[in-house]
Amino acid sequence: MARVEDQAALAAEPGDLAxxxxxxxxxxxxxxxxxxxxxxLLIAWELFARSGKVTPFMLPPFSAVVxxxxxxxxxxxxxxxxxxxxxxxxxxxxxxxVGGIALGAAMSRIRWVHWFFDPIISVGFPMPKIAFxxxxxxxxxxxxxxxxxxxxxxxxxxxVTATLGGIAGVEKELLWSARNMGANxxxxxxxxxxxxxLPQILTGLQxxxxxxxxxxxxxxxxxxxxxxxxxxxxxxxxxxxRGVFAGIVEIAIVGYVLIxxxxxxxxxxxxxxxxxxxxx
Numbered sequence: 001m002a003r004v005e006d007q008a009a010l011a012a013e014p015g016d017l018a019x020x021x022x023x024x025x026x027x028x029x030x031x032x033x034x035x036x037x038x039x040x041l042l043i044a045w046e047l048f049a050r051s052g053k054v055t056p057f058m059l060p061p062f063s064a065v066v067x068x069x070x071x072x073x074x075x076x077x078x079x080x081x082x083x084x085x086x087x088x089x090x091x092x093x094x095x096x097x098v099g100g101i102a103l104g105a106a107m108s109r110i111r112w113v114h115w116f117f118d119p120i121i122s123v124g125f126p127m128p129k130i131a132f133x134x135x136x137x138x139x140x141x142x143x144x145x146x147x148x149x150x151x152x153x154x155x156x157x158x159x160v161t162a163t164l165g166g167i168a169g170v171e172k173e174l175l176w177s178a179r180n181m182g183a184n185x186x187x188x189x190x191x192x193x194x195x196x197x198l199p200q201i202l203t204g205l206q207x208x209x210x211x212x213x214x215x216x217x218x219x220x221x222x223x224x225x226x227x228x229x230x231x232x233x234x235x236x237x238x239x240x241x242r243g244v245f246a247g248i249v250e251i252a253i254v255g256y257v258l259i260x261x262x263x264x265x266x267x268x269x270x271x272x273x274x275x276x277x278x279x280x
Contacts (some may be wrong), residue, residue: 065242068238088220096151105194133218162205210255
């Protein structure tokens with residue numbers, strides 16, 4: 001019997017090895033495809049900028065933009081602006097995360113809270129919240145409080161709706177089983193409902209994170225001061241084309257890193273979930 005089991009294990013090894021190799025090749029291909037497309041875009045940018053069809057003011061070469069980013073990094077301006085933008089975006093995102101999950105959970109469990117906030121969420125979700133920026137500037141001034149407030153106001157809506165949808169999708173059998181085993185409402189929420197709704201909540205956070213960065217930069221552009229958005233507007237006022245394009249590249253890199261970091265956090269938090277097993 002042991003020999004049969006050993007032979008079966010040996011026969012399974014080549015299949016597992018082939019599966020691992022296929023997964024490795026697929027990962028390399030996806031990474032290579034992503035890098036290749038970005039390289040093609042950057043090379044096309046450089047060649048077109050140097051072709052003479054446009055002036056350096058309209059489109060500076062990518063190499064010149066990289067040189068400007070390097071100069072800003074050495075001078076320290078890049079780190080000051082980057083730090084302030086990330087501080088505003090991430091502070092607003094964290095407040096929206098806590099507030100959105102708490103409000104979504106309350107709306108799902110307390111009838112009068114749902115009755116009061118559901119029309120507000122329904123009306124506010126599809127409208128451009130950035131339209132309230134002038135009002136917030138009038139009320140709170142041009143400092144960090146107003147910039148963070150508009151980030152929270154814009155980012156909280158996808159978190160609330162994702163939390164509501166995730167909790168509504170929890171299987172009733174799980175709730176009945178937990179109640180039959182003596183779980184109280186607090187245990188039900190923390191040990192059953194929120195973990196079961198976590199995949200959809202994280203989807204809402206993945207939507208809210210880039211919104212936070214975008215709104216923070218738009219607020220900086222409108223209000224001025226330090227930050228990536230403020231630096232871009234300052235460069236634009238002084239007809240500094242390289243500075244404007246340097247800001248675009250910096251924002252693109254920051255957004256890409258944040259999205260990838262959020263995807264990694266999602267995989268870590270959902271290590272137990274079926275979607276992570278499917279990706280592995």
